[in-house]
Amino acid sequence: MDASVSFQARRPLITVTPHGLYCEPGGFHIDPWRPVERALITHAHGDHARTGHQRYLGTRAGEALLRRRVGADSHIDALEYGEPLKLNDVTVSFHPAGHVLGSAQLRIEHRGEVWVISGDYKRAADPTCAPFEVVRCHTFITEATFGLPIFRWDDTREVAEDILRWWDANRAAGRAAVLFCYALGKAQRILAELARLTDRTAFVHGAVQGLVEVYRDAGVKMIPTQLVSEVAKGTSFAGALVLAPPSAGGSTWMRRFGEAETGFASGWMRVRGNRRRRGFDRGFVLSDHADWSELLRTVADTGAERVLTTHGSAEPLARYLREQGVDASPLATQFEGEAED
Amino acid sequence: MRRLADLYERLDQTTSTNAKVEALARYFQEAPPEDAAWALYFLTGQKLKRLLTTKLLVGWTQELTHIPDWLFAEVYASVGDLAEVISLLLDNLERPSAPEELPLSQWLTQRLLPLRELDATAQREQVVSWWRAMPRREVFLLNKMLTGELRVGVSSTLVVRALAKVAGLPAPDVAHRLMGTWTPSKEFFQQLVSPEVSDAEHSRPYPFYLASPLEQPPESLGDLSEWLVEWKWDGIRGQLLHRKGDVYLWSRGEELITDRFPEITEAAKALPEGTVLDGEVLAYEDCKPLPFARLQRRIGRQKLTPRVLAEAPAAFIAYDLLEQDGQDLRALPLRERRERLAALLKHHPTLPLSPAVEASSWEALAHTRSEARERNVEGFMLKRLSSPYLTGRKRGDWWKWKIDPFTVDAVLLYAHPGHGRRSSLYTDYTFAVWNGTDLLPVTKAYSGLTDEEIGRLDRWIRAHTREKFGPVRSVEPEQVFELHFEGIQKSPRHKSGVALRFPRIARWRTDKKPQDADSLDSLKELLHASA
Numbered sequence: 051m052d053a054s055v056s057f058q059a060r061r062p063l064i065t066v067t068p069h070g071l072y073c074e075p076g077g078f079h080i081d082p083w084r085p086v087e088r089a090l091i092t093h094a095h096g097d098h099a100r101t102g103h104q105r106y107l108g109t110r111a112g113e114a115l116l117r118r119r120v121g122a123d124s125h126i127d128a129l130e131y132g133e134p135l136k137l138n139d140v141t142v143s144f145h146p147a148g149h150v151l152g153s154a155q156l157r158i159e160h161r162g163e164v165w166v167i168s169g170d171y172k173r174a175a176d177p178t179c180a181p182f183e184v185v186r187c188h189t190f191i192t193e194a195t196f197g198l199p200i201f202r203w204d205d206t207r208e209v210a211e212d213i214l215r216w217w218d219a220n221r222a223a224g225r226a227a228v229l230f231c232y233a234l235g236k237a238q239r240i241l242a243e244l245a246r247l248t249d250r251t252a253f254v255h256g257a258v259q260g261l262v263e264v265y266r267d268a269g270v271k272m273i274p275t276q277l278v279s280e281v282a283k284g285t286s287f288a289g290a291l292v293l294a295p296p297s298a299g300g301s302t303w304m305r306r307f308g309e310a311e312t313g314f315a316s317g318w319m320r321v322r323g324n325r326r327r328r329g330f331d332r333g334f335v336l337s338d339h340a341d342w343s344e345l346l347r348t349v350a351d352t353g354a355e356r357v358l359t360t361h362g363s364a365e366p367l368a369r370y371l372r373e374q375g376v377d378a379s380p381l382a383t384q385f386e387g388e389a390e391d
Numbered sequence: 392m393r394r395l396a397d398l399y400e401r402l403d404q405t406t407s408t409n410a411k412v413e414a415l416a417r418y419f420q421e422a423p424p425e426d427a428a429w430a431l432y433f434l435t436g437q438k439l440k441r442l443l444t445t446k447l448l449v450g451w452t453q454e455l456t457h458i459p460d461w462l463f464a465e466v467y468a469s470v471g472d473l474a475e476v477i478s479l480l481l482d483n484l485e486r487p488s489a490p491e492e493l494p495l496s497q498w499l500t501q502r503l504l505p506l507r508e509l510d511a512t513a514q515r516e517q518v519v520s521w522w523r524a525m526p527r528r529e530v531f532l533l534n535k536m537l538t539g540e541l542r543v544g545v546s547s548t549l550v551v552r553a554l555a556k557v558a559g560l561p562a563p564d565v566a567h568r569l570m571g572t573w574t575p576s577k578e579f580f581q582q583l584v585s586p587e588v589s590d591a592e593h594s595r596p597y598p599f600y601l602a603s604p605l606e607q608p609p610e611s612l613g614d615l616s617e618w619l620v621e622w623k624w625d626g627i628r629g630q631l632l633h634r635k636g637d638v639y640l641w642s643r644g645e646e647l648i649t650d651r652f653p654e655i656t657e658a659a660k661a662l663p664e665g666t667v668l669d670g671e672v673l674a675y676e677d678c679k680p681l682p683f684a685r686l687q688r689r690i691g692r693q694k695l696t697p698r699v700l701a702e703a704p705a706a707f708i709a710y711d712l713l714e715q716d717g718q719d720l721r722a723l724p725l726r727e728r729r730e731r732l733a734a735l736l737k738h739h740p741t742l743p744l745s746p747a748v749e750a751s752s753w754e755a756l757a758h759t760r761s762e763a764r765e766r767n768v769e770g771f772m773l774k775r776l777s778s779p780y781l782t783g784r785k786r787g788d789w790w791k792w793k794i795d796p797f798t799v800d801a802v803l804l805y806a807h808p809g810h811g812r813r814s815s816l817y818t819d820y821t822f823a824v825w826n827g828t829d830l831l832p833v834t835k836a837y838s839g840l841t842d843e844e845i846g847r848l849d850r851w852i853r854a855h856t857r858e859k860f861g862p863v864r865s866v867e868p869e870q871v872f873e874l875h876f877e878g879i880q881k882s883p884r885h886k887s888g889v890a891l892r893f894p895r896i897a898r899w900r901t902d903k904k905p906q907d908a909d910s911l912d913s914l915k916e917l918l919h920a921s922a
Contacts, residue, residue, distance in 0.1 A: 199458055200466045200479035311405075320479065321470050322403070324815060326544075332404055343483065366465050373459065 063158060063165050064191070066382060071167065071191075075160050076140035078107075080167055083384045090142065092169025093153035094119045095234060097386040107135075109144045111180065112152020114264045115234065131180065147171035148182035149338050150235030151265055157185050166352060167191045170385075172337065173344040174206055177242040178235070178270045182348075190354035191381060195339040196317050197359065197367030203317070203341045209334055210243035216313060216332055221289035226310035230296045230330070233257040235338050236315055237293045238265045241272035253278045253287065255294035255303075278306070299328075317341070349376065361385040394422055395430055395495050396528045402543050411545055415553030419584070425496040428580035433541040434550050435569065439499075442506045443514050445473055445538050451515055452477045455484060455522070468862040469815070471808060474534030482527050490526050499575075503536060548783065558584035563598065563782045570645060571595045596630040596641040597667065597713050597721065598782040602772060602789035609753045609792060612773065619725060619776055620748040620756060622768040623791055624708055625683045626673035631655065631707055631742075633662045634717075640672070640707075648672075653695065655707045658741035665717030666735070668709045669780075670745065675706035678743070680767045683892075684880050708745045709736060710772075713780060721780035728780070763794045769877070770794045796875040797917055799891075800900060800908045802830055803870040806852045807863050809837075817852045817864065818845055820896075822874060825910040826887070830868055833887045833914065834876070839896030848899070871903040872896050879917050889914055 064073050070082030078088040085102035092098055092108075094115035099108075101120045108116045110128040117126060129135055131154065134143045139161070144154035149170040156167045166187040173182050213229065220227040231237050237258045242265075244252070251274040254262060259277050266272065278292060287307045296314065298304065314330045317337030325333035340348060345367060349357050357378040359368045364380035371378035401414040415434075419427050453463055458480060470476045493502075502521070506514055518537070522530055535541040551569065555562040568583050571594055612618065628643040638659045640649040649656055652672060662668075674681035674689065681703065689695075689703040712732035713721055720728050736744045748771065750756035756771070763770050770793035778788035801822035809818035819837050823830035840848065848870070855867040875897040882890035889911075900907075 198466050198469065199456065199462065199483065200470060200476065202479075202482050321815075322475055323471055327815065329406060331406055363465075366462060370459075370462060 063160050063163060063189070064167070071383065073140060073158055073160075076137040076142065076158065078137060078142075079103075080156055081169070081385070088137075090156055091116060092144075092147065092156055092167065093150055095150070095170065097384070098169065107142075109152045109154045111268070112154065114267065115150075115152055115261070118260070118264065131183075145183045145185050146180035148173065148176060148179060151179045151238070151268055151270070153179060155183075155185060157187065163188055165189045165191065166354075168193055168348075170195070170339055171348070172340050173348065174203060176206070176239055176338070177246075178238050178265060184348070184351040186353045188354060189356045189358065190349060190352045191358045191360060192345060192349060192367075193339065193361055193385070194345065194359040194364045194367040194380075195362035196337065196341050197345055197363030199342045201317060201320055201337075201341045202343060203337060204335060206239075206243060206336065207246070209315075209336045210240070210247060213240065213313075213315070213334055214244060214247050216311075216334075217291045220311055224288045224309070226287040226290045226292055226307040227313065228292045228294060228304070228307060228310050229313045229315060229334075230294055230299055231315040231336075232338075233295045234261050236336065238262060238270060238272060239338070240293065240315060240336070241275065242270055245271050245273045249273060250291075251276055253281070253290050253292045255292070255298055257295050257298075258293050278303075346371075349378075392495055392498055392525075392529050392532065393492050394418065394426065396526075396532055398430070399532060399543055400528065402545055408549065412549055412553045412556070415545065415550060416556045419554060419557045423494065423496070423577075424580040425577035426494050428575035428577065429495050429499050431550065431554075431569075431580065431583075432575040433536065434543065434545060435547050436540060436542070438539045438541075439503065439536060440507075441539075442503060442537055443511075443518075447511060447514065448477060448518070448534065448537060449473070451519055452480055455519065456480045468808065471815075474531055474538050477534050478527050478531035481522050481530055484523065486526065487524060490524055490529070496575075496577075498533075499536075554584060558586075560584070560586065566598045566782055567595060570598060571639075571641060572647060593634040594632070594637065594639050596632060596639070596645075597669075597719075597780070599628065599630070599643050599669070600781045600789060601784040602774075602791040603784055603786045605773065605790040605792040609756070609773070612753075612790070615750065615753055615756070617776055619729065619774045620750065621710065621745045621772045621774070622748060622763070622766065623770045623772045623793065624671040624673055624680060624745070625767060625769045626671040626680070626686060626708075629670060629672050629707065630713070631659050631668040631670065631709075632714075633659050633664055633666045635664060642672075651690065651695070652705050652707075654700070654705060654741075658707065658739065661739055662735075662742070663716065665714060667712070667714035668707070668732075668742070669711035669713055670707050670709040672705055672707055674703045675708070675743075676704055680708075682767050683878070706741075706743060708743050710745050711780060724777045724779065725774055726776040729776075760792065760794060796877055796893075797879065798897065799824065799833075799874050799876070799914060800871055800903060801833065801874055802868045802905045802908045803848075803866060803872060804830060804832055804868060805863055805865050816845060816849045818849075820872075822872060823868070824887075824908055824914060830905075830908075831887050831911055833885070833889065833911070834874065834891045834894045836872075836874055836894045836896050839875075840899065844899055868905050871900040871905060871908050873898040873900050879914065881918065887911060887914075889918065 064071055069079055069084040069086050071080040078090050079086040080090050081092055081098040082089050083100055087104045089103035090107045094112055099116055099119045106124055106126040108128055110130050113126060113128040129144055131144055131146055134141050141159045143157045145157055147153040147155045147169050149172060153169060155169055158165045164187040166185050168191060170193050171182055217227045231240060241252060254275045256277060256279055262275050311331040313332035313334055315334040315336040317339060318324045319333030320335045355377060357371055357376055358381040360381045360383040368378040368380045398414060398418045402411050405411060467476050521533060551562050551566045555565045558565060573579050630641045632639040638649060638656045640652060640655055642648050674686040685703045689699060692699050709732060712728045715731060733744055736742055750759055760771060773790040773792055775788040801824050803820055804823045805821035806817040807819040809816055821832050821835050823832045852864060852866050856864045857867060858865045874894050876891040876894040878892035880890050
């Protein structure tokens, strides 16, 4: 499917170039994947915030995470949510996306035409970040990581209760419970959700702890955490909850936990085969992306005349929208959404 | 149903064998026997005779969720399990907060089994009303029962261990009671875990003892005189029972095949009552086995006309005597069972004894093994003369020493995703050989690669896809694989004109180029060797 088919005769405000999404009248790229002069960044995940750009513009709330990601010496400017900025004859502003701390959608207005780039987003409440804000627009570029009708998220509180029950069951059995999750966003969301239910300390991998500190500095309330590596050698982890990035699974780092059950918190855990193939004992369906119904609802809420879908199930989502009478087509980008590992 | 859903969840949520046995044992202990019987029925891999078509289930799901055909196909390809796809899609419907609960046995007897008597409209009404009233995990189980097998990742060995624990019986006894056909009922389950022996057991075969492939040099087995060497016949392993006036012929797959082989049944009637033989069903003529293909032709026939019987006469070649005069002989050493067997069969010429292969040394035996293909056998069986008849595949006493398989180098042409646990990986492959300047598909193969290789090949397939046809991808013809197979037959149903038996992947030949792959002509030459 050629993305250009659904564009109208006039030149689109945003195009896909080898460097990434590009706004020509504004003279900037959005979440570019190759080094550029001016990069507007929706959030600090690796597939959106890459290193090597000359100047970055992001949200105030996400600035500390972005700096951690792209290097302390990088030139970073920040805007408050909703604060407009003129770049040439284009006006840009960031609006909460509800994905992770400081994540944003980017609104771009040029001569009365409004485009919104969603970045990654979800509609469910999340104690670690500002809730998604609906922004009306003419063209909406939406992520489609979970753009299939089999993806539907349960209430986050129920998932948190499930995680706590799993932790308790392992505690009772004298085992460690090692929960794999993204180090940025998912880990902090779990720690914050658990804070509503318990005040026990969780152990965390080094990749998680630094980011937890950024969240604590931003005033996010989470259960206490302790670095796994700071525990004296030979200490038993029986009964402990450990949060670690998926890459730590199967590594020698895991050996110290002795008898342990493993879990993975991800939207992909909705499908049984994904969990079984990876050999996790438990899968917790918890995602920072919109599920199928949220994607459809958001497309409708924006009032957009045209919808462009990126990453994940971009093609099926676009096709489904077209059949519902929406002018929609997939847009080829290099964003990954929630990787399966 | 809720109790079964809890059990399923517990089994599904652990990779520990002990935890699985514990969960099963707790279920069997707590569940009412009539429910436990049905759970056992599904856990041992049995399925209901088809109640309705999966096409109907898919159609109803689409109507309820407004999912077009192409989108259903898309999600099915990404999940790989129909029952799961339906339960996930139906999760978008409103559900009551307090779902009703009905015990498993009532689900089966009052709801599922009567479905067969209804027309499609009434079936739809029933199934849809259940879907709307059940939580997702129970919808999943219901769909599994409706569509066939309920696989939960527990082997029957684990189920037997759990039952043995609950009943306080030795596991082989429980395994024996589970053999053959049984009806899931309260009475059956109570008898299964009861210390008493019942009459109903007389149709039941013993659990088969299976040989392990010999991977070490045969010399490591010690003195040849300690071993019984037999040909490894290429037929259907079976048990022939004559008890209380009835004859039963069971296949290793625990299928009752008595009616398929009237000449064997007839021969068995002459045996004394209380006799159980272990052996092989073969197409057999003039005291010689015929190729497996002949037997296969007969298995495929609906009606056993005199012509079919004449074309592929069958015989039961006896290996072992498991029961004599109603006495279980399995604990006796093979030497003694074999002596009794030979003495018994002396009076029954229609039931041949599998002959012992005599050789002076392992080396001489290896030489004889090279004649195996001409004799239509697969190699040797090596059985320790002092061994009892054990249950299942226990290494040490029984070995199969097979002849080397045929090999062919073929090019990967198509890939298809696996199912269940492997639904997000391309694990099923179609291979081709050269026919002139074209690559012609000759076989599919699924197994043989390591998980690491499957992952690597999966990435390669995704990056080198030429075309997608639904879930199938055609790929660049670049990767060569060495395939092993046990036989080759003419087949008018295949475009290549040949069909391979037991094809599997032996090696990924990254050292070979597609032009190094074999040709159809070289495969066809093997036809002669194999016939």
